[in-house]
Amino acid sequence: MGAVPMVRLQLLLAPVVEACRQLQAGALPEPVVGHVRAVAVAAFTLAGRLTFEARDDDASRSLYAAATTQAGQLGDPWRRASVHMSHALVTLYSLNDLADARLFVDQAVRTARTGDSTRVRARAHALQAEVAARAGLERQAQAALGLAWYDIEDQADGDPSGSSFSSGRLRAVRRRSRTSARPVRGGGRTGCSPGAGAAGDRDDGPGARPDSYGRPAGSERPSA
Known part of the structure; x- marks a missing residue:
């Protein structure tokens, strides 16, 4: 993770994860759907890793599952x-x-x-x-x-x-x-x-x- 402490990374990433969830809870314009999903895949995957290292296994599995679902919807294996x-x-x-x-x-x-x-x-x-x-x-x-x-x-x-x-x-x-x-x-x-x-x-x-x-x-x- 470089020189940035894990806790700080989690704090920086949390608003991104939440923003992705809120955006996808409503109807998005078709031209931006793919872009938001791509950001969500990256954010959920990194969040899954960080929460795993923080020993929150249940949250990590949930985030990885969400990232997998989002990636599947993008259609890029x-x-x-x-x-x-x-x-x-x-x-x-x-x-x-x-x-x-x-x-x-x-x-x-x-x-x-x-x-x-x-x-x-x-x-x-x-x-x-x-x-x-x-x-x-x-x-x-x-x-x-x-x-x-x-x-x-x-x-x-x-x-x-x-x-x-x-x-x-x-x-x-x-x-x-x-x-x-x-x-x-x-x-x-x-x-x-x-x-x-x-x-x-x-x-x-x-x-x-x-x-x-x-x-x-x-x-x-x-x-x-």
Whole structure:
């Protein structure tokens, strides 16, 4: 979340969430409906993450559900997939709950595959690989990484999501998968920031062409 304290972020975001709800409670002019829904998706998703980290799980689930509904009404699968990934990340990095994280990330992958954003699809496959690696499922992790590399190489200019996910971030996921290729048990909130996950790394440069195992050609296969 950067240098802004979580409490301040919640205070700043609360009026935006409430404004979205009030605006959508009435009839909106057709030209602005989509814009308001897009703002609502972003606001509800971030609010869901903040309330989760504040240990208000019920409110967090409600906000993520609202964000998912709003994204579905927009008709852009990549938006709904992004909501699922956010939910997966907070579940994985705050709770170490692999079972629920896999449910959310699998939803994200299924949804992203029906959309037009190759970057969101790559990000979903990368997160799927990371979760599989943490569960000790090396083959599944490598398969998901291979799909992520395919998506990255297949991307074109003008991705509708505006996502900055890149080969550099994918390489970071691959490195984490190598060090996480062993089972991890859930054990309550960890205090780790979801930003450390597949969606939160800085771009560290172009990647090499992957081989059939989803890693750059010539690299060693990660050990289990």
